[in-house]
Amino acid sequence: MQADRRRVNAPPGGTTPPVFATPSNTPIARPVRSRQPDEHRKIFLRTGFVPSASGSAYYEIPPETTSQSKTLLIPSSSSLKITCTVHGPRPLPRNAAFSPNLLLSTHVKFAPFATRSRKGYVRDSSERDLGMHLESALRGVVIGERWPKSGCEVVITVLEGEEDGWWGDAQGAEKSGGWGMMGVLAGCITVASAALMDAGIDCVDMVSGGVAALASDERGNGTRIVLDPSPSEHDIKAACVVGYLQSRDEITEMWMKGNAGVQTEALIDEAVKAAVMTRSVLGEAVKESVELKANHTDRNVKEKGSANDVTMTG
């Protein structure tokens, strides 16, 4: 033992944070899904909030307000806040190799405070992985051959990520299979699609993201398929995310994880259903932004018409 006897040394291993005993009369209840299994949470989506970018969008699933009295510090539901900016299409740097198509690159980053465990400033492997998924969802819709020798960057910042599990479940916190990521990917696909529309990049269709999960049924023993699962409310067995093109009835991106057994195809169909729901919001948001832009240009034209002789010279 070469321990220093003159001071109190820190424990040799890591430490675990203190867990406070809960009084036995306030049982920590897992939040219960108040929605129907085929009901999506409300989505807020708006485009064009970053004026300096060619296209941008903000996506939010607000936390559900529960009627439960707040006796515990444990958050009962999770929320999702994602911003997306699109830069481009712009010429590739001079030293880049020739590319016959638009080079789309995606960059997904969680804010350090976005999740329960802090994320670093350097992208970790799960963020890179999300970027790859998003890239494959978007590359399928963008008509790349119309912009040879150009690049386009889709930058996503997740301000608030979905929970991976339930806060009160000490074991669940560690053994969770990263189900929150799947909800984040569905949100990323939708918001990136809205930002691409805002940037005016030619696409074959609007791609929207949807997620469905096979979760154990709280009331019975079996399992049921739920749309847009909030991981804190369910014990998820398998989940599926799709990037879906409704008007072509095609899937550009699919990510399925877990053992769904015979219900694999039903799970895919439900995820597509969720994507169709998201698309209605996406459509409205894009329409809104187009109307805003049209009004804006109309007004500009009128103003110019009335004061038509202010010209800069020099």
Place this chain on the structure above:
Amino acid sequence: MANTIPLSPAELSYLHTSLSQTPPIRPDGRSPTQFRPLVAETDILPSANGSARICFADGTEAIVGVKAEVEKSSARPGATTDDIFKNSRDQDGDVDVDREESDKEGKGRDEWLEIAIEIPGMRDDDSLPVFLSAMLTEALLSDGGLKDRLWINSRFHWRLYIDILLLSQPRSYPLPLLSLTTHLALISTRIPALISEHDEDPLFNDDWEASTFLYPRSGELQARSKPPVTLLVVSIGEAVLFDPSRDELAVCDSAMAISVAQSAGAGLKVVALRMIDPPSRLTAGGVPQVLNSTSNPAATASLSPAEALVLREKDQGQTVWRPPRGGVRRAIISRIIKMVVENNGVGEEVIAGLAGVEA
């Protein structure tokens, strides 16, 4: 790698046409579900718990080593050892019939498994290795059985390191090669037999002959449990092709990686599925004859860019090659899943083929 496809639009068009015939005509004459020949061997590394090497016919080669280390489990906040014991007894009922297995159920943790992929010419934070290791990890973890088998007692567990080394330049998408090699290595993985009991510090039998397989080979229920394999499947038109070569990937409409595992006492099941961005989206499209400025300079010179775009769109990839747009239909996805999972399907064939590999 992906953006240097050395094929001209004419070659791509030729490949695409021949592959979208029914039945598809593949450049190397294989049937749609046939794999390329490969050379495989297991148990090649004496210092690893399990290892395998596979060499594909196109010269790509991979080595996988599996190493297991005993590690102290960090205490979970909120769950004391008493809780764990109580829970396991409750589930177990009264009799200790195959206590060994049910004891471990649901106790494995995701972080006990570590996969590292080394691909020459790529950094480990490049997107391809990250994507590949995420894919292989999630397939192994959603199987469930593997991580539970790493549990020793409430204080100790095995930590499994799977190190994948691609020895050659990645010529086609290296996913099937890496996955098959990992499968072989895991089948051959042995861990020393435990002789201590309950929550004692683990003590192992030092006789290597007495070691047990991580995926048990004998026994009634466990005999059929196998590690997952990840298969690469592409769709071209209506055709579905397994184990695509580089040329086939360059013209495919969509590519997906589908992981299947064999669970104890049951057939195959899909444990993970991912779409992959096909390299065909990066290919250069051809110029239709109506826009050919060499053959009819007079007609093309008078076209405005908008008219040229309309003419180009009208062609729709009918007469010249055009990179694929959009995704894949759901019907094709469910057909692929069925082809892989069904009895005597591709999945079973691959797993049976690998089971025949000898050390």
